[in-house]
Amino acid sequence: MNQRIKDLKENIQNLNDAGVRKTYLYQYVAESLNETEGEPTQIRRAKAFAHVLKTVEQQVLPYEKLAGTMLGMCQLYENVMSKEEQHDYATKVIEEYLAKKKQDQDFDGSIQFGEDHAKSFEDDFTSKKSRWSLMSRVHHDASIEFKDLQQVISDMEEKYKDADIEDYEIGRELERAFKIPYDEEMKKTYNDLPWFLGNHINLNYGKMIAKGFDKLIAEVKEYLSKAEDPEKKEYYEAALIVAQAGSDFIKRYAETLRNYKEQAEISETRKQEIEVMAAICEKTATKPADTFYEAIQFTWMLHIIASMQGGSALSFARIDQYLYPYYEKDVKEGRIDAAEAQELLSCLWLKVNEPKMRTVQSVTLGGITRDGKDASNELTRICLQTAADVGMPYPNIGLRVNKANPDWLYTQAVETAKAGCGQPQLLNDDVWIANMKKLGYSQEDANDYYNMGCVEIMVPGKQPNWGVCEAIAFPVLIENVMKEWKKNPEKIQTFDDFMKLYYAEVDEAVEADYQDVVKKKATMKDQCYDPYCSLLIDGCLENGKDMLQGGSECPMHWSVYAYGIGTVADSLCAVKKFIFDEKKITMEEMYDALQKNFEGYEEMQAMLLKETPSYGNGIDEVDDIANDVLSHFNEAVMDLNKKAKTDKFVSTLFGYFFHIYHGEIAGATPDGRMKGEAFSDSMGPSQGRDEQGPTRLLNSVLHLNDDLVTGGYALNFKINPSFLNEEKGEKAIEQLLKAYIENGGPQVQIYTTNTEDLKDAQIHPEKHRDLIVRVGGYCEFFVNLDKVLQTEIINRTLYGEA
CATH class of the missing domain: 1.10.220 (Annexin V; domain 1)
Structure with missing residues (x-):
């Protein structure tokens, strides 16, 4: 890491540590909406977006070589309480x-929304x-x-x-x-539109930087001139407004940079750098990129524009693919070398972590091309090295791997993880491409998949928002089965009877998610628009429709999330073993123990904790149960697509931090877990119960059938950094990961940490500002996490300990 990048990182960290920030988004949006009452919602939405871009203060930060920041939208909040x-x-x-x-007495703290919200x-x-x-x-x-x-x-x-x-x-x-007590009328105006926007999405940056705004605006005008349908005309009018606003915003940044150059007390060298940035902004405000520097600046500016309107999770997707032609051309023509390219990428990597940027922004590297060839290239390597050097939690890297990739890709992946940045996760092309095809995607689109945000699998630049359903906690459903038994004990005479009721609970939860989507789709129709994001999603211009109204080339994915496979497998195994096979516990005793949170049943709890076979140790007895639960769930979700008209329903085995917040409100479980304790994370084992080493853990995961996992998958793999300090340890992990992928493992994310450092960071956070951990399918600074979540991460098994 050179001095510029060190200084840039320190400045960004200082900005993040400076305090609470307020946003002007509600104010700016409301200002515009108050001026456009009576106009169509889609047009009002476009004009409000344009007003935001026109009004927001543009800033230039020290050390950066890429212009564009959110800071003008989010000033420090001054009225912080003592x-x-x-x-x-x-x-x-x-x-x-x-x-x-x-x-x-019936109040549970939840907030109810109106049917049309x-x-x-x-x-x-x-x-x-x-x-x-x-x-x-x-x-x-x-x-x-x-x-x-x-x-x-x-x-x-x-x-x-x-x-x-x-x-x-x-x-x-x-x-x-x-x-922050924002003006209530202002926020009501904002919400009543509604201000809906592109979330959990990749915009087609590669296509846009090759086209430029002038050509895009000309295309929109051509479509508008030929449109006869009123709805299409309205769409193209909105598209024209936001396209011109985007171009003007970048052009204004060129002026901002030049004004800064003239007024700021900076060195002549810095003035020259600022002028280069201004010239690039001036050009890319209207024209396509020709060089790597122009391409990466244009990409970042498109990203900032999308971030200005709020939202969560925005992905750069396959950045090493669409930026590589510019890099390759510049290298051949002597304009750039690897070090200069890495400096620019380092600026991008760091700026993603500026205050108030979207959460869990991602990039995807490696894999294969749309036509099936090895896609790893020199830019893939530079991106991985950049992540290792800058040491920041975002962007979240999905490294696609397959048999066509060279061996250096695994080596570089372990080297990057060794640096302590928590990156990358490995995604198995053989699994995800095959499963995307089962959803009906073409070979080319399946080959092109990316991880959106955390681990969610999508087609880049062609899909609207990732749709979210209520997450299903596998262990909670056991509680429902026990309640059903209490009402009618005759229903459960055997373990098969127990599982029959459990699967009925799974089916009911999946169906409830489907009905939730039906309601959400109804409220979105003719209400929800994002003209800017739609401008950069394939199909919308051609179809004359906003992406949220069915304009995108590929359908929307509705994710049925489920997690806690370790807790549920262990719990069901305990039920089978102790109640039905060995008859050491009756159903009545188990029910009573769970209701009383094991108070008075301490000996039973100790037996459950000690003697229950646990998922994650390569034990067929419990892994078979995990596989049965997973398979039933995946089939139930896939079956939803038989009645879905346009969108796709996908199964996502990932818990973000749901395993904490659902665990806190859930009762005790038959594996000995007490009320309020965390469930197992995503596809991982119960915390600390995988005692037989990393190979056994991965064997348990490989035991599971992933043929119908279509949405995403998260498996955390925590390694002691000392284990990777020697070449022998590095090679061992590299070979283990390679064997796991080649044997069909869908995904794995390795991160290095030391348990003692984590414990000390809870007490002395100021000493561990840069300590990064994997949470769910994403990374975060450990000190930025809730203490309960911190403790759960500490309790996960650490491999490679002496």
Whole structure:
């Protein structure tokens, strides 16, 4: 890492540590919407977006070689409460909640929306009875810093430890309460439109940087001149507004850079750099990119423009594919070398981590081309090296691997992971390409897949938002079966009877997700638009429709999430072993023990914890159960596509941090887990129960049938960094990962950490600012996580310990 990149990283970290930030988005959007009352929703949406781009302050930051930042949209919030005020306010919030809870025994803390409310991604999760803000980046519109929120939650938990309130309720109420008090009318105007936008998506940057805004605007005008259908005319009018706004925004940045050059006290060398940046912005405001520098600056500017309107998870997708021709041409013509390219990529990698950028931004590397050839190239290697050098959690790298790739790809993957950045995850082309084809995609589109955000599999530049359903916690369904047994004990005489009821619960949960999607689709129709994102999604211009109204070339994916395979497999195995096979426990005893959270059943709990075969150890007895559950779930989700008209339903075995927030509100489980404790993460084993080494863990995963996993998959693999300090350890891990992939493992994400460092970071966070861990399918700075989530990560098995 050269000095510029060191300085840039330090500056970005200082910006992130500077304090709470407010956004002008609500204000700017409301200003425009108040001027366009009575106009069509789609046009109002486009004009509001254009107003945001025209109004937002543009800033130039030190050290950067890529212009474009969100900071003008999110200034520091000045009215942060003192510690004493935070404590007093928190007390008031909890007292009011307790009073409400006492008055209404059925109140569970969830927020209800009207039938016609088009819920955003955040609405979907922050309205639940569980808490949501388990890491700082998702503490949206916060009025206090995340570390202060953590402290005040801890204080209230202690203060109200004897009151009728759970810890998760305290956390939920306080994360909702400590919000910046934006003007209510302004936010209502914003929400009533509704301000819906492209989330969990990749825009076709590669196509756009090769085309340029002038040509795009000319195409839109041509379509508009020929359109006869009123709805198509409206779409093209909106498209023209946002296309011109995007071009003007980049052109304005050229002026901003030149003004900065003239007014700032900077060196002559820096002035020359600023002029180069200005010239590139001036050109790419209208014309396509010709050089690598132009291509990466244009890509970043398109990304910033999309980020200006808010939202979550925006992916660069296959960046080593669409940027490589520019790099290759520049190298051949002597304009750039690998070091210069890496410096530019380092700027991109770092700027993704600036304050208020979208969460879980991703890139995909390697794999094969659309026509099936090895896609790994020199830019693939440089991107992996960049991730290792800059040491930041984002962008989240999906490294596609297959038999056509050279061996150096695995070697570089381990080298990058060794650096402690938590990257990359490995994605198995053989699995995902085959499963995408089962959804009906062409060979070319399947070959072109990318990981959106965390691990979600999509086709780049051709699909609208990733649709979200209610996540299904496999272990929770056992609780439902036990309740069903209590009502009618005759229903369960054998373990097969138990499983029959369990599968019925799975089917019911999957069907509930389908019905949820039907309602969401109904509220989205003729209400939800994102003209800018639609401009960069294939099919929308050709079809004359917004991507959220069916204009995209490929359909929307609705993800049916499920997780907790380790906890449910262990629990079902315990039921089979101790109740039905060995008859050491009766159903009545198990039911009573779970209801009482094992109070009075400590010996039973100890037996369950010690003697239950656990998933993750290569034991067929429990792995068979895990496979049966997974297979039934995948088949149930795939069957939804028989009645889906246009969109696709996909199964996603990934839990983000759902395993914490669902675990907190769930009762005890038959594996000995107590009420409120975390479930197993995504496709991983129960925390600490995989005791037979990494090969046995991967063998358990390989035991599972992944033929119908179509949405995504997350398996965390935690390695002691000391194990990789010697070449022998590196080669061992490299060969283990390669064997896992070649034997059909869908996905794995390795990260290095030291348990003692993690424990010390909980006590002395200031000493471990740059410590990165894998959470779900993504990475984060350990100190930016909720303490419960931190503890869960500490409790995962660490491989390679002495």
